[in-house]
Amino acid sequence: MLYLGExxxxxxxxxxxxxxxxxxxxxxKIGSLQLNINRMILASVFLxxxxxxxxxxxxLSKSQFxxxxxxxxxxxxxxxxxxxxxYQLIGARISMLLMALSPGMSTLLxxxxxxxxxxxxxVIGIFITITGISLVVLERDxxxxxxxxSLGIFFGVMGALGQSAGLIFAKLAFNEGHIIGFVxxxxxxxxxxxxxxxxxxxxxxxxxxxxxxxxDKSAFGVTLLGTILGPFLGITFSLIxxxxxxxxxxxxxxxxxxxxxxxxxxxxYKEKLSWQSITGAIIAVAGVALIFLR
Numbered sequence: 001m002l003y004l005g006e007x008x009x010x011x012x013x014x015x016x017x018x019x020x021x022x023x024x025x026x027x028x029k030i031g032s033l034q035l036n037i038n039r040m041i042l043a044s045v046f047l048x049x050x051x052x053x054x055x056x057x058x059x060l061s062k063s064q065f066x067x068x069x070x071x072x073x074x075x076x077x078x079x080x081x082x083x084x085x086x087y088q089l090i091g092a093r094i095s096m097l098l099m100a101l102s103p104g105m106s107t108l109l110x111x112x113x114x115x116x117x118x119x120x121x122x123v124i125g126i127f128i129t130i131t132g133i134s135l136v137v138l139e140r141d142x143x144x145x146x147x148x149x150s151l152g153i154f155f156g157v158m159g160a161l162g163q164s165a166g167l168i169f170a171k172l173a174f175n176e177g178h179i180i181g182f183v184x185x186x187x188x189x190x191x192x193x194x195x196x197x198x199x200x201x202x203x204x205x206x207x208x209x210x211x212x213x214x215x216d217k218s219a220f221g222v223t224l225l226g227t228i229l230g231p232f233l234g235i236t237f238s239l240i241x242x243x244x245x246x247x248x249x250x251x252x253x254x255x256x257x258x259x260x261x262x263x264x265x266x267x268x269y270k271e272k273l274s275w276q277s278i279t280g281a282i283i284a285v286a287g288v289a290l291i292f293l294r
Contacts, residue, residue: 005245006292008237009253015234017260021268022226024092029219030212032084037200038209038223040076040193043231047186056180064173065187071169072188076231077196079162082155090152096258097137098156100130103255105164107248113168114175116246125290126252132284136258136277167238167247174243181236181243188239189231249291259284 026035051058060068086095103126110116118126146152170188173179200206213220241250259281265271 003292005241005243005250006253008244009241009250010256010288012234012238012241012254013256013260015229015237016254017257017264019226019230019234020257020261021264022222022229026219026222026226029216030223032088033200033205034207034209034212035223036080036084037193037197037206039227039231040189040196041209042224042227043235044186044190044193046228046232047182047189047236050182051180051186054182056183058183060173060179060183060187061176064176064179067169067173068179068184068187069191071166071173072190072192073195074162074169075166076188076192076235079159079166082162083159086152086156086159089146089155090148091146093137093139094146094148094152095156095159097134098153099160099163100133100137100255101157102160102163103130103248103252105161106167106251107246109164109168110171110247114171114247116248118246118248121290121293122246122249125287125293126248127287128290129252129256129284129287132280132282132287133255133258135280135283136262139274139276139280164251167242167251170239171242171247174239178243179239181240184239185231185236188235252291253288256284256288 023035023039030038050056083095083099086098107116107118107123107126166188170184173184197206213223238250238254241254262273262277262281266273
């Protein structure tokens with residue numbers, strides 16, 4: 001299918017936008033660490049059930065399996081943990097701006113390790129898209145309770161690097177041969193659970209989810225919704241994107257989440273859209289169009 005990778009990346013951005021709204025509500029109710037583990041456990045159940053019901057082929061080479069496991073641990077455990085910590089220290093707005101570094105990092109890493117080259121139009125499209133995203137995210141927030149700290153910025157940059165490195169290892173797995181998206185996602189997510197959950201139990205950082213959700217049933221609802229949109233469908237389509245287009249292109253299109261979220265925050269939170277955010281959105285859309293026309 002023409003532009004399968006690019007369209008999958010854009011669909012991922014839409015799914016992750018919905019996820020961010022659901023998870024922001026869930027994090028307020030149960031905390032980011034509890035949310036991070038619960039979402040991966042729930043996603044593992046959904047993914048395993050899908051693979052079993054659809055009888056998907058799970059025959060992978062040893063190196064494909066290892067690369068997907070490494071991709072999951074780097075991207076979902078290390079990268080997302082840095083990102084959530086960045087949210088806590090400097091807020092989502094600046095953290096999302098730092099995540100806009102991911103396409104550039106992904107392009108550079110893909111060039112070094114995968115020998116991927118992007119056309120001049122593609123590079124210009126990436127630059128224009130990131131410029132538009134930056135305009136939206138950098139809009140001044142006079143009500144912000146967060147202060148910019150070097151540690152918060154470090155965590156945000158490491159979050160972006162973790163996401164980029166995770167995509168590179170996933171691409172290495174796909175370069176060996178086709179892998180069904182749900183199967184690849186299950187390996188990434190479940191390996192993250194196996195790595196992360198025992199560690200948090202050992203450190204006594206993880207609470208019994210049954211007790212947590214019994215105390216607040218609405219928290220389970222938003223966690224469930226966010227899990228379906230994000231770790232279940234979103235990550236699956238992100239891997240389909242990485243398999244079918246350049247890593248840098250996929251990362252750029254997936255990073256348009258702040259643009260896609262504009263009408264969502266207008267609808268759900270009744271926030272007014274400034275001319276700066278609207279201009280940034282138009283610029284980002286122009287960059288996306290250039291990427292498709294490259």
